[in-house]
Amino acid sequence: MKAIILSPGLDESLLPFTYDFPKAMMPVVNKPILLITLLELKSAGIRDVKICLHHLPEFVDNYFKDGSNIGLNISYSIEKEFRGSGNSLFRIKSFITDSIIYISGECISNIDFQNLADYHRSHNAIATLVTSNDTLRELNVKEGLLDLNAYDKIMNENLFYDILIIERAGVDQVRKEDGYKLKNHLIPDMLQTGLPVYVKGYDSYYSELKSIDEYHDLNMKTVKGEIIFPAIKLNPEKNSSGALILKGKNSKVSSSVKYDGCVIIGEEVYIDEGAELSNCVILNNTYIGKRVEIKNSVNYHQYHYNAEIKYTTLIEDPALFRTYHVVPFKVRLDSWLINSTDRIVSFFALLMLMPVFIIVALLIKIDSKGPVFYISKRLRSPEISKKGSEWYIYMKEKPIKYYVFRTMYIDSDNRIQELTNKYETGPFRKIENDPRVTKIGRILRKTSIDELPLLWNVLKGQMSLVGIWALPTYEAEDLLHKGLKLDEGDLDLSEVAKVRFRGKLGLAGLWQARGRSDLTAEERALHDTMQSVMQNINLRDEKYLGEYSEFKTYKGYLKMLFETFKSVVLRKGAI
Amino acid sequence: MNFSISDENGIHILKVNLKRATIDYVKEFRELLLDLIETKNIKKIVIDLSEVEFVDSSFLGAVVSGLKKIAANKGDIKISGLQSPVRSMFEITRLYKVFEIFDEIEDALNSF
Numbered sequence: 026m027k028a029i030i031l032s033p034g035l036d037e038s039l040l041p042f043t044y045d046f047p048k049a050m051m052p053v054v055n056k057p058i059l060l061i062t063l064l065e066l067k068s069a070g071i072r073d074v075k076i077c078l079h080h081l082p083e084f085v086d087n088y089f090k091d092g093s094n095i096g097l098n099i100s101y102s103i104e105k106e107f108r109g110s111g112n113s114l115f116r117i118k119s120f121i122t123d124s125i126i127y128i129s130g131e132c133i134s135n136i137d138f139q140n141l142a143d144y145h146r147s148h149n150a151i152a153t154l155v156t157s158n159d160t161l162r163e164l165n166v167k168e169g170l171l172d173l174n175a176y177d178k179i180m181n182e183n184l185f186y187d188i189l190i191i192e193r194a195g196v197d198q199v200r201k202e203d204g205y206k207l208k209n210h211l212i213p214d215m216l217q218t219g220l221p222v223y224v225k226g227y228d229s230y231y232s233e234l235k236s237i238d239e240y241h242d243l244n245m246k247t248v249k250g251e252i253i254f255p256a257i258k259l260n261p262e263k264n265s266s267g268a269l270i271l272k273g274k275n276s277k278v279s280s281s282v283k284y285d286g287c288v289i290i291g292e293e294v295y296i297d298e299g300a301e302l303s304n305c306v307i308l309n310n311t312y313i314g315k316r317v318e319i320k321n322s323v324n325y326h327q328y329h330y331n332a333e334i335k336y337t338t339l340i341e342d343p344a345l346f347r348t349y350h351v352v353p354f355k356v357r358l359d360s361w362l363i364n365s366t367d368r369i370v371s372f373f374a375l376l377m378l379m380p381v382f383i384i385v386a387l388l389i390k391i392d393s394k395g396p397v398f399y400i401s402k403r404l405r406s407p408e409i410s411k412k413g414s415e416w417y418i419y420m421k422e423k424p425i426k427y428y429v430f431r432t433m434y435i436d437s438d439n440r441i442q443e444l445t446n447k448y449e450t451g452p453f454r455k456i457e458n459d460p461r462v463t464k465i466g467r468i469l470r471k472t473s474i475d476e477l478p479l480l481w482n483v484l485k486g487q488m489s490l491v492g493i494w495a496l497p498t499y500e501a502e503d504l505l506h507k508g509l510k511l512d513e514g515d516l517d518l519s520e521v522a523k524v525r526f527r528g529k530l531g532l533a534g535l536w537q538a539r540g541r542s543d544l545t546a547e548e549r550a551l552h553d554t555m556q557s558v559m560q561n562i563n564l565r566d567e568k569y570l571g572e573y574s575e576f577k578t579y580k581g582y583l584k585m586l587f588e589t590f591k592s593v594v595l596r597k598g599a600i
Numbered sequence: 601m602n603f604s605i606s607d608e609n610g611i612h613i614l615k616v617n618l619k620r621a622t623i624d625y626v627k628e629f630r631e632l633l634l635d636l637i638e639t640k641n642i643k644k645i646v647i648d649l650s651e652v653e654f655v656d657s658s659f660l661g662a663v664v665s666g667l668k669k670i671a672a673n674k675g676d677i678k679i680s681g682l683q684s685p686v687r688s689m690f691e692i693t694r695l696y697k698v699f700e701i702f703d704e705i706e707d708a709l710n711s712f
Contacts, residue, residue, distance in 0.1 A: 083691040090684065100703060101687065103696045116711065119704040516668045520694040539623055539658050547668055548661030554693045555657035573656075573689075 026142055027073040027120065028066050032059065032130025033107040034080030038235045041328050041337060042308065047081045049130035050088065052308065054247045054259055055273045055291055058133050059085065064256035067097055069138035074099045075120050076130065079107040111205030114196055121196050127207065129187030134231035135254045136188065141225060145190040150223040151215060152195050155186040158226035171222045176213065186231050241323055241332045244306050248287040273309065275351050295349045314345035359579040367490050371483035378477060385474060389431055392465040399431040403495040425487055427495065430475040432466025473593050479532055491585045492531020493556050522550050528557030533589035603632055611709055612636060615648040623658035633666040643675030646708045650681030655689055667699065680708040
C-alpha cells in the first residue's frame with residue numbers, strides 16, 4: 026500500500042503563526058505535524074509516499090527531501106492551482122498502483138494505520154472511511170458496510186475524518202472536474218453504483234487543529250503523556266518543582282528562567298534572564314526578552330496567543346519578542362567580507378572614475394539642455410507583505426534618490442505615458458531607438474557609464490555591488506500588480522516577480538551578467554527572481570538549490586561581480 | 601542530441617537530454633521551441649526534464665518565454681519529470697504557479 030498526503034497549505038486556522046510556513050509544518054511537541062504522520066505511516070509498513078502540495082511547497086520539500094533520512098521514499102506533486110482532492114489524485118494516477126491510504130497533511134491523529142489497512146483488506150472494500158466511535162454511537166450507524174443513508178448522516182455533520190483508504194479501481198472513477206472531492210463526490214458515486222464502501226470507528230485522537238486553542242491543548246497533553254503518538258519518542262525533562270520541559274535543538278535558555286507546568290521550547294529559541302514560563306509553547310527562532318512572563322500561550326517572533334483570554338496579539342515591544350537566528354560563523358564572516366568589499370571597491374572606483382565623470386559631465390552639458398545628473402526615485406529595500414489575501418508593497422522608508430547621468434532630454438518622465446501608448450512598454454521592456462534618449466545618452470547607456478554614479482549609493486551602504494537592480498517606483502508597482510501582462514489573458518508572472526522584492530539591491534546581478542537587454546522581459550524577471558532567491562536561502566538548506574546556493578557566499582559574490590564586469594566590458598547589450 | 605522531439609497523439613514531447621540545462625543551450629532551445637509554436641503552430645507541448653540535474657535562470661527564462669508565446673495561441677506547455685534540485689527551482693521562484701508540473705509523462709499527457 027502506498028500513501029498520498031494532501032497538503033495544499035491553504036488552511037488558515039492557525040494564523041498568524043502559519044504566515045511564514047504551511048500548516049503541515051507547524052510543530053507539535055517540536056515535530057512538524059507532517060513528520061508525525063509520516064512516521065506513523067512508516068510504522069504501519071508503508072514506504073512510498075506522495076505529498077501533494079500547493080502553497081509554499083519548498084518548506085515541505087526541503088525538509089523531507091526524498092524521505093531517505095526517515096526511511097521513506099517520498100515524491101511530490103506540486104500543484105499549480107488547488108482544485109479539489111479528486112483533481113489531486115487524477116494528476117498522479119500513474120503513482121497509484123493498487124490501494125492507497127489518503128490523509129490530509131493538516132490533520133493529526135494517532136490512529137493505527139496498520140489496523141485500518143488490515144480492516145480494509147479483510148473486508149475487500151473498495152474504500153474505507155474513518156470516523157470516531159462516538160460519532161457512530163450518536164448517529165446510530167454501525168461500523169462496517171456503509172449505505173447512502175448512513176453516509177449522509179455522517180457527512181451532513183462533516184464527521185468523516187480526512188483519512189481514507191481507496192483502491193485503484195475507485196480512483197479510476199474520479200472525474201476530471203474542478204472541485205471534485207473524494208468524500209463529497211467520489212464516495213456517494215461509488216455508493217450509488219453499489220460498490221463496497223466501509224466505515225471504521227476509532228477511539229483514537231484525531232484533530233484537524235481548527236483553532237490555536239486546540240493546538241495548545243494538544244501540545245500540553247502530549248508532553249504530559251495524556252495523548253500518545255507511538256511513532257515518536259518524547260523525553261521531557263522534569264525539573265525540581267515538577268515542571269515538564271521539552272527543549273528543541275540549538276536553544277539557549279538562561280539559568281535564571283523559571284518554569285511551571287508544561288513548557289515546550291522550539292529550535293533555536295533564546296530565552297533571556299529571569300523569564301517566567303508556564304504552560305506555553307514557544308515556536309522556533311523566537312527570542313523571549315528579560316523577565317517576560319508567559320502563561321498559557323503560543324508564542325512566535327512577535328506574535329503571542331493567550332489561551333485564557335483567547336486572543337492573538339502582535340507584540341509591540343520588539344525588545345521583548347523578536348526573531349532569533351543562530352548565525353554560523355561562516356555566514357557572519359561572508360557578510361562582513363561582502364560589506365567591506367562593497368565599501369572599499371566603491372570608494373576606489375569613485376576616486377579613479379572622477380576624471381571620466383568630469384568629461385562625461387561636460388559632454389552632457391554640451392549635448393543638450395538640462396542638468397548633468399538625473400535624480401531617479403527608486404525603492405529602498407521594498408518589502409512585500411500580505412494583508413488578508415492582498416499583497417502590497419511595504420516601504421519602510423521613502424524611496425532613495427539615486428543620482429545617475431542624464432541620458433534623456435528633460436521632461437522625459439512626463440512623456441512616459443505617451444510612450445506607453447505608442448510602444449509596448451512596461452517593467453523590463455526597453456525601447457529600441459527610444460526618441461527620448463540624447464546622442465551622448467545613447468553612448469552612456471551602451472557603455473553603462475550613466476549608472477556608474479550609483480557607486481555613491483554603494484559607498485553609503487544603501488545598496489551592494491551585487492544584488493537586484495533597483496527599479497524606479499512606478500515600474501516596481503506595475504510589476505507587482507500586473508506581472509508582465511500586456512493585456513488580459515496574457516501570462517501572469519506577478520507571483521514570480523514578487524519574489525524579487527525580498528532581495529537586497531545591487532548593481533551587478535544575474536541578468537546584467539547574462540545578456541542584459543538582449544533578454545526578453547520574462548527572462549529578466551526570472552533572473553531577478555533567482556538573484557533574490559539566492560540571497561534569501563537559508564544556509565542550512567545549502568544543497569537545496571544545487572550550485573545556485575553558492576551565490577550567497579563571498580565566493581559567489583566575487584564570481585557574480587566578475588561575470589558582470591566581463592559582460593559590461595564585452596558590451597553584451599546595454600542596461 | 602541535446603533535445604529530442606516526439607509526437608504522442610498530437611501532443612509534442614520535447615525532451616531535454618542535458619544534465620545541465622544552462623545559458624549555453626538557450627539559443628538552440630529557444631529556436632526549437634519557437635519553431636514548434638510559431639512555424640508549426642503546435643498548441644500542446646510537454647517539456648520532459650527528467651534527465652536534467654541543474655537548470656539555470658537563463659534556461660528557465662526561455663521556457664517561460666515559450667509559455668508566453670504558446671498561451672497567446674491558446675496553447676499550453678506542461679512540465680514533466682523534475683529531479684529534486686530542478687523542482688526546488690520551480691518551487692522557490694514560484695514558477696509552479698505558472699506551469700503545470702507532473703512527475704510522469706503519462707500524467708502530463710492525460711492532463712490535456
